Amino acid sequence: MNNRKFILDKRPQAQITDDLFKLVTEPLPTLKDGEVLVRNQYLSLDPTHRIWMSDMEQYMPPIALGEVVRAGGVGVVTESKSPLLKTGDLVMGLLGWQDYSLHPAAALRPLPKEMDIPPTAFLSVLGLTGMTAYFGLLDITAPKAGETLVVSGAAGAVGSIVGQIGLIKGLRVIGIAGTDAKCAWLTKELGFHGAINYKTQDVKKALAELCPKGVDIYFDNVGGATTEAVWSNLNMYARVSLCGMISGYNDGKPIPGPRNYSLILMKRLKVQGFIVSDYGARWPEAIGEMYQWVKQGRIKYAEDIVEGLENAPRAVNKLFDGSNTGKLILKC
Amino acid sequence: MNNRKFILDKRPQAQITDDLFKLVTEPLPTLKDGEVLVRNQYLSLDPTHRIWMSDMEQYMPPIALGEVVRAGGVGVVTESKSPLLKTGDLVMGLLGWQDYSLHPAAALRPLPKEMDIPPTAFLSVLGLTGMTAYFGLLDITAPKAGETLVVSGAAGAVGSIVGQIGLIKGLRVIGIAGTDAKCAWLTKELGFHGAINYKTQDVKKALAELCPKGVDIYFDNVGGATTEAVWSNLNMYARVSLCGMISGYNDGKPIPGPRNYSLILMKRLKVQGFIVSDYGARWPEAIGEMYQWVKQGRIKYAEDIVEGLENAPRAVNKLFDGSNTGKLILKC
Numbered sequence: 001m002n003n004r005k006f007i008l009d010k011r012p013q014a015q016i017t018d019d020l021f022k023l024v025t026e027p028l029p030t031l032k033d034g035e036v037l038v039r040n041q042y043l044s045l046d047p048t049h050r051i052w053m054s055d056m057e058q059y060m061p062p063i064a065l066g067e068v069v070r071a072g073g074v075g076v077v078t079e080s081k082s083p084l085l086k087t088g089d090l091v092m093g094l095l096g097w098q099d100y101s102l103h104p105a106a107a108l109r110p111l112p113k114e115m116d117i118p119p120t121a122f123l124s125v126l127g128l129t130g131m132t133a134y135f136g137l138l139d140i141t142a143p144k145a146g147e148t149l150v151v152s153g154a155a156g157a158v159g160s161i162v163g164q165i166g167l168i169k170g171l172r173v174i175g176i177a178g179t180d181a182k183c184a185w186l187t188k189e190l191g192f193h194g195a196i197n198y199k200t201q202d203v204k205k206a207l208a209e210l211c212p213k214g215v216d217i218y219f220d221n222v223g224g225a226t227t228e229a230v231w232s233n234l235n236m237y238a239r240v241s242l243c244g245m246i247s248g249y250n251d252g253k254p255i256p257g258p259r260n261y262s263l264i265l266m267k268r269l270k271v272q273g274f275i276v277s278d279y280g281a282r283w284p285e286a287i288g289e290m291y292q293w294v295k296q297g298r299i300k301y302a303e304d305i306v307e308g309l310e311n312a313p314r315a316v317n318k319l320f321d322g323s324n325t326g327k328l329i330l331k332c
Numbered sequence: 333m334n335n336r337k338f339i340l341d342k343r344p345q346a347q348i349t350d351d352l353f354k355l356v357t358e359p360l361p362t363l364k365d366g367e368v369l370v371r372n373q374y375l376s377l378d379p380t381h382r383i384w385m386s387d388m389e390q391y392m393p394p395i396a397l398g399e400v401v402r403a404g405g406v407g408v409v410t411e412s413k414s415p416l417l418k419t420g421d422l423v424m425g426l427l428g429w430q431d432y433s434l435h436p437a438a439a440l441r442p443l444p445k446e447m448d449i450p451p452t453a454f455l456s457v458l459g460l461t462g463m464t465a466y467f468g469l470l471d472i473t474a475p476k477a478g479e480t481l482v483v484s485g486a487a488g489a490v491g492s493i494v495g496q497i498g499l500i501k502g503l504r505v506i507g508i509a510g511t512d513a514k515c516a517w518l519t520k521e522l523g524f525h526g527a528i529n530y531k532t533q534d535v536k537k538a539l540a541e542l543c544p545k546g547v548d549i550y551f552d553n554v555g556g557a558t559t560e561a562v563w564s565n566l567n568m569y570a571r572v573s574l575c576g577m578i579s580g581y582n583d584g585k586p587i588p589g590p591r592n593y594s595l596i597l598m599k600r601l602k603v604q605g606f607i608v609s610d611y612g613a614r615w616p617e618a619i620g621e622m623y624q625w626v627k628q629g630r631i632k633y634a635e636d637i638v639e640g641l642e643n644a645p646r647a648v649n650k651l652f653d654g655s656n657t658g659k660l661i662l663k664c
Contacts, residue, residue, distance in 0.1 A: 223594075265574050265576070
């Protein structure tokens with residue numbers, strides 16, 4: 001049996017393209033004591049892949065050239081030399097863009113068997129993106145019922161959950177997305193109070209109409225012109241949770257701040273970045289609460305599943321051309 | 333008796349120049365019940381004058397064209413039709429660029445007689461700039477002993493107090509200023525651990541040398557290139573207290589954010605703006621503590637006093653060409 005794996009060969013200057021990678025085939029490794037072999041089933045494709053592939057200053061070391069492309073995922077243990085895990089166990093961890101992955105057993109987490117939910121949920125609503133939404137909204141912005149929340153990248157894996165948690169907390173929720181279909185999904189399926197298509201509408205003006213009491217909280221996934229338009233509508237003492245800047249990741253240069261940055265001063269804003277891994281100790285609490293919300297039908301989640309490991313480089317670009325709705329996942 | 337007053341006639345496009353104002357002479361007003369007349373003695377000249385004179389989005393209404401130029405100040409009551417104040421009382425309030433000012437007595441605050449300190453202190457260390465330093469450092473950044481603080485505009489009225497409060501709180505304190513003389517004053521007179529002349533040194537490199545453990549807190553008075561250099565040296569979870577952006581006030585266009593703005597995300601920064609007036613209720617507490625520190629010799633303050641109301645427009649430019657050290661005050 002062989003393993004196919006994508007090796008990072010070159011760093012992207014702009015878009016992610018096929019020629020950045022080499023697809024290598026090699027025999028399956030032999031296990032040492034304490035190790036397990038995992039058949040990767042589902043891999044998480046995220047905007048941060050573009051960051052990890054670059055050598056910009058970032059929150060983890062970049063993927064080294066010659067290394068397998070880093071990716072979280074869910075898989076099944078096919079061989080074990082550890083008492084911690086046995087063949088057939090479903091696990092999650094940093095599996096990488098490959099068919100199989102070898103790990104010290106302690107580096108993987110078994111999926112909770114008591115939760116009646118498909119395994120991909122642990123890559124979406126109960127995974128890193130769900131946790132990002134949960135802590136990035138609740139911990140960074142401390143929302144109060146009656147406040148107005150605007151979320152950009154609203155039809156994405158993080159944004160769609162942020163908005164629904166906002167609704168649960170009694171906020172007025174406005175989403176910004178890139179197609180009319182996404183906007184309709186946000187308002188009709190998820191219950192957002194309003195949605196704006198940033199490609200066809202004047203975001204600044206539309207927000208002023210949809211947010212008669214101004215904007216108290218901005219959950220920012222995108223940066224750029226959308227962010228400037230939202231900032232213009234922020235209230236005094238508004239809080240900005242800075243989760244991502246996807247609009248600038250492909251530019252191949254540092255991502256500048258908004259041109260109306262001085263509003264931080266004039267409006268006494270708080271702008272805060274965060275990384276979900278900082279909240280690791282509190283994930284069990286958050287996963288438990290999110291699971292209940294899903295079971296109660298208060299949080300819906302969408303998954304956009306692309307099949308075939310060989311399609312990984314092209315699939316990840318759906319995040320950047322905006323053609324995904326919900327969590328982008330690769331089925332190996 | 334006559335009153336001379338500076339009326340704002342035009343808004344500045346770049347630097348503040350004489351031709352923006354009209355110096356008008358008019359008879360002293362007649363008092364109504366509840367009013368007092370004040371002979372203005374000392375006026376506070378601050379970077380925010382440039383903001384108030386413009387029509388950029390700001391934290392108070394701009395000065396209206398045709399109105400006297402707004403300015404805080406200290407003066408003596410020369411006539412009173414209020415039981416609250418009597419002739420000879422020293423008061424502070426928004427007096428304006430003029431020889432005399434008329435106020436409802438309740439709009440003024442008497443200087444505390446129990447404090448043995450010159451009246452100008454209530455425009456500097458015990459005034460708005462001292463309060464700005466106090467709350468902008470202690471409340472916005474919650475410093476912990478052993479952390480490293482960098483302050484820009486460090487020889488100014490706010491920056492010089494910020495650094496000294498930092499020293500009292502056990503921080504390593506590095507100041508950034510624009511002349512070698514200012515830098516020498518910071519390290520030799522005020523006890524800063526280091527100082528950098530941004531006009532002659534590579535700030536990014538100098539900071540890396542002076543802050544071997546990185547920068548935990550940045551108190552930002554200036555924005556622009558200096559801010560970008562400091563951000564490059566910030567530690568994970570660093571806090572930025574955004575107090576001013578004086579390097580951009582004369583540009584006549586919106587002041588952009590730093591080009592390395594994405595560090596908010598990568599380093600999980602918290603960037604927060606504030607306005608000292610929001611802390612009005614806590615000023616007595618802060619003034620009391622700062623007064624003790626001054627009396628104990630733990631806080632020194634410098635005042636740069638320019639004489640003559642007629643010199644106000646030129647005097648205020650000392651803030652922008654960097655020729656003042658400490659609090660800039662106009663003696664009427």
